[in-house]
Every structure is written in structure tokens, then in C-alpha cells.
Amino acid sequence: MDSLAVVLEEPGRIALRLIDLKPLGDTDLLIEIAWSGISTGTERLLWSGRMPPFPGLGYPLVPGYESVGLVVDAGASARARIGETVFVPGSAGFVDVRGLFGGAARRLVAPSARVVGIAKALAERGVLIALAATAQHAIAGGAGAAPDLIIGHGVLGRLLARLAVIAGGPPPTVWETNPIRAGGGLGYEVIAPETDTRRDYRAIYDVSGDSNLLGELISRLARGGEVVLAGFYDQPLMFDFPPAFMREARLRIAAEWAPEDLAVTVRLIATETLSLEGLITHRFAASDADEAYRVAFTDPTCLKMALDWSAAP
Numbered sequence: 307m308d309s310l311a312v313v314l315e316e317p318g319r320i321a322l323r324l325i326d327l328k329p330l331g332d333t334d335l336l337i338e339i340a341w342s343g344i345s346t347g348t349e350r351l352l353w354s355g356r357m358p359p360f361p362g363l364g365y366p367l368v369p370g371y372e373s374v375g376l377v378v379d380a381g382a383s384a385r386a387r388i389g390e391t392v393f394v395p396g397s398a399g400f401v402d403v404r405g406l407f408g409g410a411a412r413r414l415v416a417p418s419a420r421v422v423g424i425a426k427a428l429a430e431r432g433v434l435i436a437l438a439a440t441a442q443h444a445i446a447g448g449a450g451a452a453p454d455l456i457i458g459h460g461v462l463g464r465l466l467a468r469l470a471v472i473a474g475g476p477p478p479t480v481w482e483t484n485p486i487r488a489g490g491g492l493g494y495e496v497i498a499p500e501t502d503t504r505r506d507y508r509a510i511y512d513v514s515g516d517s518n519l520l521g522e523l524i525s526r527l528a529r530g531g532e533v534v535l536a537g538f539y540d541q542p543l544m545f546d547f548p549p550a551f552m553r554e555a556r557l558r559i560a561a562e563w564a565p566e567d568l569a570v571t572v573r574l575i576a577t578e579t580l581s582l583e584g585l586i587t588h589r590f591a592a593s594d595a596d597e598a599y600r601v602a603f604t605d606p607t608c609l610k611m612a613l614d615w616s617a618a619p
Contacts, residue, residue, distance in 0.1 A: 307336070310618050311411035312595045313403060315366045317355030320596045325368070325411075326401035333418045335387060336379035337394055342410045342592075343372030343433030344602040344611040346460065347515060347538045353603060356540045362404060370409030371396035374424070374432035375615075384418040391426040393435045393572075412592070412618045422572055430589065430612040431582040434461065435571060436563070438580060441465040443567040444511060444536040444560035445473075451509035451532060456480045457523065458514040459487045459496050461585050461610050462536065466511055467494045472579060479504075486606050490584055507531055517541035524550050532556040586610045592618045 307327040315321050330336055349369045351357035373394040377387045396407035399415030408414070424432050441462060445452055452470045456463050459482035470478045477494040481502065488496045506528040512519060515537040523533050524545050531553060535543070549555075563571075574580035587609045590598035595613060602611035 307413070307415075309411045309413035310592070311368050311400070311403070312342075312370065312592070312599075312613075313366050314352060314369055317353060317365075320353070320599055322593065322595050325403050327413065327415050328399045328401060330379065330381045330415060331417075332381040332383045334381045334399070334415050335377050335384055335392070335418050335421055337373075337375040337392060337414045337416060337421070338378045339373050339375035339394070339409075339412055339414060339615045341374045341430040341433050341615065342370050342613045343436070343586075344370070344410075344599060344613065345372065345437075346602055346608075347462075348407075349599075350603045351538065351540055353599060358540055364404050367404035368397075368400060368408045368410055370411075371407035372433040372436045373409040373411075373414065374428070374430070375414070377421075378413075380418070387418060387421075387423075390423050391428075391432075392421045393424050393432050394421050395436055395568075410595070410613065412615050422568060424572060425576060428575070428582075430586055430614070433612055434465075434582045434585055434610065435568070435575065437462050438465050438469075438575065438582070439563035439568045439571040440536070440560075441469055442571045442574075443563040444534055445469055446567060446570070447558070447560055453478045453509050453511040453534070455504075455507045455510045455526065457510065457512040457516075457519065458482065458537070459490070460513065462513040464490065464492075464585060464609075465580075466513065466536070468492060468580060469574075470494070472574070484606055487609070492581070502526075509534065511536050513537045515539055517543050521545040521549070524553065524555050527553045527555050529553050530556070532558055534558045534560055536560040586612050588612070589614055 396409040397414040398405040471493040481499045
């Protein structure tokens with residue numbers, strides 16, 4: 307089998323070409339992808355060549371971990387899933403090309419256990435499930451303190467804020483330096499950092515990816531407060547010790563979502579408790595993948611880019 311796929315040949319160079327797929331194993335699914343998302347965090351680092359050493363990193367690779375499609379074939383033990391609409395968090399089912407994270411392709415081979423059934427009506431919004439699960443993991447992994455300050459009003463910041471509002475506590479404040487991205491708050495306030503005088507935040511969640519902010523964020527904490535690093539950082543993070551000491555500050559790193567986070571997220575979306583509206587701002591045909599990636603990484607009006615694979619062979 308083969309598939310048309312986005313291949314990052316080397317930093318800055320994207321190709322759309324046919325690659326070979328591994329044969330279906332007993333519990334594998336063959337999924338025909340309708341939509342895949344572009345991550346402006348990890349994928350931007352891969353595209354720019356700034357990704358720190360990471361397991362599985364190397365070129366050429368198929369990027370992407372936010373795909374939605376239809377199960378069209380399966381191994382002998384998974385054939386009951388044929389015809390199901392699913393979310394696919396990437397794939398390693400390629401020959402001679404690395405799958406980090408392997409979701410940006412017309413057809414994918416993935417283990418049934420990693421693939422989650424979703425409502426067909428979600429369509430391209432299904433690509434947001436990975437970020438929503440990441441936000442859920444960041445909140446659920448703590449000691450019960452939902453964010454009262456969020457740094458960054460991109461898609462992950464918006465999902466964190468929406469989840470915080472759903473939790474029923476005081477709505478969080480969100481910092482955003484780009485006026486273009488300041489709008490769109492649903493039940494919470496978005497402000498410029500320089501206008502904020504508070505220094506008693508209990509839980510600050512940073513999704514900016516800015517390695518230079520940690521010291522400033524610690525200075526905004528209440529005693530015993532926590533900074534949660536929910537972004538991805540390509541440079542060392544540093545801070546002055548005395549302010550952290552005086553506040554008895556805590557630091558937590560929120561890693562990749564776990565299966566239980568994904569299950570909770572899918573349920574919140576299915577019951578319309580968590581809204582995904584207004585987050586996908588750009589849609590490109592997969593045939594225009596090179597332009598789509600450049601727009602996703604350079605255009606500040608692009609919150610989330612979705613690649614449409616429907617016309618691909």
C-alpha cells in the first residue's frame with residue numbers, strides 16, 4: 307500500500323509525495339484521512355530546525371498528530387471498526403520515512419487501540435481533539451488548582467480558558483501581546499500583560515513557548531503558587547532563585563496527554579460541554595500543503611490550519 311503524504315524533507319522544505327505504508331497487522335486500522343491539523347508548536351520547531359533532540363527525530367519525516375478520517379480496512383481482529391469515523395493521533399506505519407508524528411497523510415495505518423471513534427458531524431473540528439486533550443491533561447495533572455492566569459491566547463490557551471470556565475471557578479485572566487489575537491474570549495478577559503498589576507495568582511499556565519518568561523511569571527505568584535509549563539520550549543528556562551524562594555513557588559511541566567485525558571475530552575465535546583467553535587481559522591487543500599504550513603507558521607491571524615485531503619488520490 308502507499309499514500310500521499312506531507313514529507314518534511316529537511317528544515318524549511320516540505321514535499322507532497324507518495325510513500326509506502328506498512329502492511330496491516332492483526333489489530334491495525336487503515337484510515338482514509340479527511341482532515342489533518344498543523345501544530346504551530348512542535349511542528350513549527352520541526353519545520354524551522356529548532357526542535358531540541360527528541361526521540362524519533364530525524365528527516366525525512368511525516369509531521370502531524372491531529373487527523374480525522376474513516377476506517378476503510380482493518381486487520382482480522384479489528385474489522386468491526388470498518389466504517390467508523392475516528393480521530394488519529396499520528397502514525398508510525400510508514401516505510402523508509404519517519405513518523406514524527408505521522409498524521410499528515412491521505413491514508414494511515416495505526417493500531418486500533420490508539421484510534422478513537424468520534425461523531426462524523428465534527429468534521430474538521432475533530433483535528434482539535436489533540437490540543438483539547440493536552441489542555442485537559444495540564445489541568446487534570448495538578449493538585450486541583452485550575453488556571454487563574456493563562457499566558458497566550460492561541461488555540462491551546464483558548465481551550466485551557468474554556469475548560470477553566472466549564473470547571474465553574476472564577477474565570478481566568480489571559481495575557482496576549484498580539485492585539486490581533488485578543489478577541490474571542492468566551493466568559494473570560496484577555497488583557498495585555500503590561501496592564502496587569504496582580505501578583506497573587508495561584509496557578510499560572512504558560513502556553514506561549516517563550517523561554518524568557520519564567521522569572522516574570524514566578525514574580526506574579528501568590529505564596530505557594532504554581533507555574534505550569536504547558537507549551538514546548540526550544541531554549542533553556544532560567545529564573546532568579548530569591549523570588550521563587552520567597553513565594554515557595556512550585557513548577558510543573560505538563561507533558562503529552564494520556565488516554566484518560568483523551569476519553570474525558572471526547573466526552574466533553576460529544577456532549578457539547580466543550581465548544582470547539584471559532585478555533586479553526588484557515589483551511590487549505592492538501593495539494594497546497596507547502597503554502598498551508600508557511601501560513602500556519604507566519605500569519606498571526608491563523609489560529610489553526612486544517613488540511614483538506616478530500617480531493618487527494
